[in-house]
Amino acid sequence: MLDLFSEEAPWAEPLADGAVILRRWAREEAGNLMRLVEEVSSQNPFHHRITPGGHRMSVAMTNCGDFGWSSDARGYQYSERDSATGHRWPAMPDLFRRFASQCAGEAGFPQFTPDACLINRYEPGAKLTLHQDKDEQDLKQPIVSVSLGLPAVFQFGGFERGDAAQRVLLEHGDVVVWGGPSRLRFHGILPLKPGIHPLTGAFRFNLTFRRAFR
Template identity: 55%
Template sequence: MTLPLFETPASAPEIIDDGAVLLRGFAAGLAGRWVAEVQALQAGAPFRVMDLPGGARMSVAMTNCGSWGWVSDAKGYRYSGTDPLSGLPWPAMPPFLRNQAIAAAAKALYPGFAPDVCLINRYRPGAKLTLHRDEDEADFTAPIVSVSLGLPCTFLWGGLARKDPVKRMLLMHGDVLVWGGRTRLTYHGVSPLKDGHHHLLGDERWNLTFRMARVRYPAA
């Protein structure tokens, strides 16, 4: 199969920690389809910058698709079945995105993954995510599937305690990181995005994070 210009073929899974697998280039070959699907979602749920419980604002813009969406405001962090901007349900998760996330999870040896939410973050130069862990889901046995598109970023991979040492890794366009098991609640983050230009997304990086917010794992 001939891949689109500038795309690279996927490489073998790379173990980065106990239960954490990096799939280099997994999404690169169909990156145009990934981007088109996210762009289509913007008509129903545009990117927005959310407030943090302490009163500050996030530096990344975000949106969601699926049965649930992750939201943040003065009341705290939580999942909601409706978009607070419109009061309507979040857009349905496109079958392509869902099936690709399921395939990535299976390749990382997490069969039965059934995401009911996709949180989409948009980074521009200077945007970052401080160390945190994904802990608002109902079932921590389900893995996280995280897809990188656009500009590269420095991803921070810590431990199960906030004070644990942090490793840094470069995530490129099309890379997919899957983690679960003993490292499901690992602290992680993203260093401030550096200036650059990507042929599909310009000066942006998109991160699609697939989760099982309310569905039990493995799926019945």
């Protein structure tokens, strides 16, 4: 069983130029972050989106903030309302915004204020294929990605889908920040292995903070 209360201190681990893993940075706030994830998902339940090609995504998603990211037959887009319900996305909790800004600052991006948070829920076997985050207006703004729960293997590649990718284990409380020269690197998550985490049970949750619009 993973040790939720490990006393090992957090540290920063360089990943690439403009990219860093803040190891264990979210452990102290993990319980509060998960409580807020539950509040968000009670307003906008997790949903398996359909890709423009008609495939059901293995990762279940919800969003909070001024804008939310989604996928449907029209493509990938940010919007103020969930196209599946017509309702506005839940407001982003203050803790989410503060924590994301703090992590971005630690990684060298001091002016980051997110307006969107995509929350992914992984069950065993769920994955995210290599992709770029490029639907945002200002690509000078970084991505802040927070891992909670079960460990997963993160792929961090180059600027073409076929480029070789690093494989890095992300554990509970790890935060990855990438921007600047690494902003458009391909990245993904390999299929999640079964397990039980004391905070999240059989799941991994990922909070991805973005600045969707200027």
